[in-house]
Amino acid sequence: TRGVTTLRPSPPDSVLWIVKTLEEAGHETWAVGGAVRDTFARRPAGDWDLTTHARPQEVRKIFKRTVPIGIEHGTVGGLDRDGTMFEVTTFRKDVETDGRHAVVAFAESVEEDLARRDFTMNAIAWHPLRGEHLDPFGGLADLEAGILRTVGEPEERFSEDYLRILRAFRFAGRFGLDIDPLTWAAMTSFAEYLSGLSAERIREELLKVLSADPSPSVTLGLYAEAGAIAVLYPEWENIRRDRPGEWEAAMATVDRLPLGNAPLRLAALLRGVDRSAAAHLLGRLKLSNAQTDEVAHRAAADPLPGPGEDDEVFRRWLSRTGPDRLGVVARLDLAGARTQVSGEAAYETVASWQRARHVRRSGVPLCTADLAVDGRDLIASGLRPGPRFGELLDQALDVVLRDPDQNTREALLSHIREWTREPTA
Ligand code: ATP
């Protein structure tokens, strides 16, 4: 389990510098986690996690510029010589757990630290200066064979922290791994306990799947198969059960949307969900109000009109959807159209998108702010301010959406005078 690797991971210089600095101060320090796993799997590595014998206070003394980001968990953030952020976590061991959080205490050895990690492939340590690795749980062999397996007894490890079940879906889905049968059996039998996880942890996992999985349908398929969709996302479960064709189409669509854009992919998954159910699901995720609102708008947007429709239909669609949402809704429509076998639907969507862009660029009025009259004009023409103002401006917008040439002060004020004239007996 201890060996010298032929593989030469190439961590950034700052990682080498941090390890060197800590070791020169007498503290054993190793690279662990995702970057080590991905390097051994010959994938590009993301963030480098470092684990050290030094206690947080010692880390803070050794590096001049540090921030106590998660000091109670032993994590210290710092700035290296070029100002890049790094995170160093003190060796830890689990002490006591409740399935919601793993409560940790500091440990003396890196081996103890590896033992509290979730999966064998995430429990490999690599020494960036010595090129040595530690693999006490056979993580390299599992990586080689493409098997996801817990460190230790699956039931025990999942009941310490049920989030590990969601992490297992994500690693298996993202990297196309087979889940070891005992690990899988524990995941399915504990799926019901996922409801006890905090909204934030559930949301962060979903956002990781949506922003970084090349094909979220694989991970979400595992969620579904293990019963986790039913527990965490009953709104999706209803569609999956009652309208499987629609769920399949949503899965195919989400896979065609780009990585790195979780709100776009989330909107794709909510497009078939009715508004109030979508609001429920988004509310549970506890995104920011602005994000919730934007995702809900995208999800509720009508599809683009067909390319053969009149300009008026396009103006009304842009007005209803919000001209700034044209790009995102067109991308959602296009991803959906591309799931169809014939190329016709995608071709039509592109044609519609071009029509809509053309209409939008022509500068025609699409919202009340674009009108040639505003509230002050209404006051100037003798009307008293009140809720009726909004209705009058909406009516005026309706007129100019039908005929943009009507967007002049004179024409609109004359309509408004007509609409507000006292009925003559
Ligand atoms: P990613 O590429 O998503 O960052 P990662 O494996 O680096 O994958 P992190 O969430 O950054 O995942 O965690 C770093 C490491 O910490 C993991 O590789 C694993 O060893 C350990 N770890 C993280 N979360 C848990 C958990 N809930 N239970 C046990 N170990 C965990």
Ligand code: MG
């Ligand atoms: Mg990581």
